[in-house]
Amino acid sequence: MQRVLIRSIFKLSNQHATKPYLLQQHQQEARINSISCYYCVYSSKRGQQENDGWGKSKRHFISLLTLGIGLGGIGTAYILAKEVSALEKTATNNDTHENWHKERRTDLPTYKQEQITKHDTLEKRVWVTYGVGVYDITEFIPKHPGSDKIMLGAGSAIDPFWHIYQQHNNKEILTLLESYRIGNLDKADEVSTEDMGSPWGNEPKRHPLLKPASERPFNAEPPLSLLAENFLTPNEFFYVRNHLPVPVIDAEGYELDIEIEESDTTRSFTLEEIKKLPKVTVTAAVMCGGNRRSEMTEVKPVKGLSWSGGAVGNAKWSGAKLRDILLAMGVESDEKRHVIFEGCDLDPTSHPYGASIPLSKAMDERGDVILAYEMNGETINRDHGFPLRAIVPGTVGARNVKWLSRIIISDSESSSHWQQNDYKGFSPSTDWDTVDFTKSPAIQAMPVTSAICSPSQGEKVQIVNGCINVKGYAWSGGGRRIVRVDLTSDGGETWHVAELEQEDLPDGRHYGWSLWSAKLPVPSGCKQVEIWSKAVDSAYNTQPESFKYTWNLRGVLSNAYHRVKVEIE
Template sequence: MDCLIWTLSRLEKKQLFAKVRKECFVDCGQRLLNCYSFFSDLSLPFSSTLRLLTISQKQYRSVLSQFHDKNPKNDRTDSKGKEKILIGSLVAGIFGGYFYFYKQKNVAIAERKKTGFGAQARAGKFREDLPIYSLDEVDKHTANDNRIWVTYKEGVYDITDFIEGHPGGDQIMMAAGSSVEPFWMLYGIHENEHVYEILETMRIGNLSKQDQDQMTSDMDDPYANDPKRHVILKPASVKPFNAESPLVLLCENFITPNELFYVRNHLPVPDIDPKSYALEVEVEGHNRWLTLTLEDLKRLPRHTITATIMCAGNRRSEMTKIKPVKGLNWGAAAIGNATWTGVRLRDVLERVGVTENEEKLKHVQFEGADFDVAANNYGASIPLWRAVAARGDVLLAYEMNGVPIPRDHGFPIRVLVPGVVGARNVKWLTKVVVSEKESRSHWQQNDYKGFSPSTDWDTVDFKKSPAIQELPVISAICKPCDGDTVEVERGHIAVKGYAWSGGGQKIVRVDVSADRGETWHVASLDVQDSAEPPRHWAWTLWSVRVPVVGGSEEAEIWAKAVDSSYNTQPESFANIWNLRGVLGNAYHRVTVRLATPP
């Protein structure tokens, strides 16, 4: 079979070695076919043009070097002979992989002919010929020893035998025991007929429609009725549930999938019937009030924005390295970006006579349906000027990323206050009060405030510090993660991350250093919303290749962002430490090990 390679033209041979396909790997005569590009081309004729998967020159040299190492000099053939053997092995591997996937493809095609439906239309649909499994049963299958199961829509799949040869095996394992759907939203390559065909060959059952019944069996537990969460979320606490997704996933997509959006709950999640939902709107002391159903709200003009929400404690775990603080040990992923649809708060307030011309009333208070053991509802407030400003874009949102807001994120209505700390974006909204005073809620008066690094719990006075509203500029490195081993390519390493600033400011620059600030390199702002300040509510995704010192075994990468008001991040957490661990926006730093290819 190796002779087939010589039917290629000189130019095609040159292209074979020049193109880069990092997903493909060759090792001394064995070709492991685990590359999406070939997988996507299986529907095309495998003609004499030989649309082969290719490797880079560097990979080729590496393989050739390994070949030499394993063959003593006196046993080697001449240079052309060695290359011919190597290329022949490459082609043999390609054909082997092709025939393996061709077989799998034929199985899928036969299934399509039998059902009469395309793979994408059939994937995840309920099948009466298969057993039914609950999410709890699926959750038990997360490792090879008891098989690896995932779900897609109504389907349950055993992917154990598929993972080893899949180029995204690590990412698939993140979904083990749960749904693959949020990951497929990040990696659009899965929107492919062949992928759905292969997926259905691994189908073993249907997902139970009665999963929620099991979750509510223990009615003595106030959290028993909390919604099911994706297993990829890393809990900072379980009751109440607070969790963030792995940082490495955040920069994969400008829009954060709902299932991977960080969850910040202070209390049990309410279960609200949308048919009986009612929102009370009141002007305190003026005998003006209004009650709106969910349908009433949806009849008002719709408005959609793209906005980032961030917890005040994002990156708290870095601040605790200076000195312990009180609060959940968040990493750098207590943040997410989504599209939000709802009605403008200013339109609702106009119906009770409150406009931008109001002078006496100063605040808008929000109350959620979640409550503690003393029956105190979660509450917060924002300044009235922000609520009624035409450019404030404050929403009573009922959709998140084009679907009804999930329970964990405030179904059926949450306040969306773009550019403001997440704590003011009250979920499960039941009451809006226009008042001369701030909310009296604990979370407005005795939490979510910043203090001097010298203030401790013996000297703190929450009354003397204003409640956090707009958040400062921040950035984080998503790839590589702290402790990762990174390949050095031509003296550089690749770095990716996010940056965001509160108050509607836009990120104008991200600076990255790999030599502790001696030199800085300006990152490319890869994905950024088109809105201009002061209505720029979404984060920015960035990337950069930074040089590293030759021969070094490790590097410490720093990142800092600059917004459209030229605010930038402080250098050290020591200078901004505070006893609640909030407003943590110092330079983001990760230490990585450097791997230089042979």
Template sequence: MPGLRAPSDYTNEPSRHPDLVVNSKEPFNAEPRRLHLVSSYVTPVEFFYKRNHGPIPIVDDIDRYSVTVTGLIENPKDLYMKDIWKLPKYFVTATLQCAGNRRTAMSKTRKVKGVGWDVAAIGNAVWGGAKLADVLELIGIRKNSNVLPSGGKHVEFISIDKCKEENGGPYKASIPLSQATNPEADVLLAYEMNGETLNRDHGYPLRVIVPGVIGARSVKWLDCINIAAEECQGFFVQRDYKMFPPSVDWDNIKWSTRRPQMDFPVQCAICSLADVHMMKPGKIKIKGYAASGGGRGIERIDVSVDGGKTWFEASKFQKPGVPYVSDDASNDKWAWVLFEAEAEISQGTDIVAKAVDSAANVQPENVAVIWNLRGILNTSWHRINVRIGHSNL
């Protein structure tokens, strides 16, 4: 593509914050430390998790960069940044979460395949850009369309990014046309993050933000938008990011039997404490995040300091000082909530947290019942083992 290119090696990678936990150097995959993650409602760009499949693309000439809109439409069109900038600008506060978040804990049950994420492959940002529904209207696709006369039912996003899983081809994913053309779904072509121009790690110059679904569908470094009759046939839609039962292994897996994962389930994690936390007897503060997919709010976060025998409710908030009520119109519907609780600890125990969303979906107690060979969607109760001794704070 003119103006944007995908390097073949890692010699021109951007700089990153030295305090990130690096899970893979080439390609670069990293997450912040737990406590950094919940230090603010909006995640600073430098502490927003980095998920990559190859070398980071480079913009040579922003004025020459364009996105090709093609496929089952009458008039394919190249859209330049000046065209995108002319459209109404929206700001959407949305949490992105890698489907593999908390994979490391799942792998302790049985080995899984994938990047070893702890609990911080998630982040909340204010994304700025044009709504995809407005962009598609430029090429004649009406808002709230389910199917086009041409048979188009899906919108595929193709990156300039090249990855080994596609045999050197581009990363790609898709969403239904009904979601892409619905203004209320808040799907963006984003060019800003937290009030600043996107940086290279997060998709400069233009990326897709699909709120409420796993991060794998929010394609970065956008090259092409393809209107298609079927969902994307690429690796990351057809042969990855699908939820299989514990009985499936690499010898009996049949990828076509499962739908591609979209919405992420209800999730929470404690971020103020390590998995094994040493402390002296006394009060302990418990802080973390909770989120659910599909725009569902968080009804409550339950905390236990006796391994799950008894529970009490944590306080929860989005914007500091503003009461949070699940599914209230004033909330950021696509964003996480942070939670806090305090307890008196006199002996060794397990502290447990679990969230309940506005549809009364709850997290499963044990990771074993949701184990899957790709290690995705570990939404089991988050447990911290507290031991009495010298404090590790």
């Protein structure tokens, strides 16, 4: 019988097929960022109809399991379990969770790949393999917003996808996956990823002070105490948000394609051509849509990276105005079309990270959307989008696409997972059984927020003249200026206004953050106080008091009062 091996065939998708700059790497690691995994053809005949065994399972689950098939935006898989069986009794004698999918279970039947391949639709039930395990994931798929991506692995192996999304290899996720197990893969059909190399072999070096929220893909934030020290966040301390492996790009061969769908017009720009265009500099804060998610999780668990308040940074970005380029190509502004950004970072199916913004934002003279090649006066580094990234001031970080490969003027929004099925807000009563991502618009401008950077949670502080020193940051999306930051140490009985450090720019173009500081009076005789901060922007929007009423299943738009408890020495 034929032994089936998943081989790593490094192939660029159609829109990246003329991008040789992506291939200037060492042979072993060259095309990792454009992997497509192709499967060997099975020559044997289909086996007879088998019993799927699902009815024998008594494990019940709600919500979702993200298998990581092209879903770098969500990153980690979750299921909220109603009941998890004692897997140690039934799964394996090996108590190391990393080996469960490598061990054969004597209590379960063995299936040939030709049997598994037949289970590639919901009607036939969806089976996948991982290692030597066979899993029926049918019940979970209708509840998951990325089911279109998950179906790419239906009837085959998820090994190559998890080779990319290694954040799934933890005990919680592997335990939950094992609960879906219905059998073992025939030895003749075992899958291997040994010839795939590591997609993470070319990751850039990072500053050790960055605290990882996930290692692969790398996502990290600086200690909150550092953020209020500099109006412009040092590049090495700027938070990192990656959805996929960081691509290696040859700047000399780099080209950016800009397409206008309705006229079939396409123009390619080298990096040097873009640098010859008028250079503009914009101060803009970039904030992850999930910043401060860890605080919302305290109300009820949410799905996503557990960011504290450090998934934000403020920088001076320099580059060419996108508006100037589009005008030169004959594009006229309107309220209907969209600008789609695509990156050079590709998932295992060769689909790029993508996002879009309204064309009206890109064409607005005051919108200040730029194609940036410098960050704080230095060449932008790899983690932050070298050689070119979109900076969309006042807009959620997810739309500031890095490693730009293609820009499309389109009648439709980006069809990418991260535009359609992620980075959207919902009612606190919406759960993973009822969510409909088509009913909510993609986040663009972020709401007003603030965070206390110093003192930190649990820190011992000294009172000087009846006050403690407090400092932090505040920001509002859409270019709205911060007009006030209010602080209290007595549960809101009295409020004190902080001093602001901010640029002197007109409202509507106030894209950078504001740093604030105050000498905050504290009640006498207290051994512990809780500091609250709330910011107010130029539209007099202010932060909500509690996360309880703004909770959402993805943990985005987390902007309730920031609260820090400190000990008084």
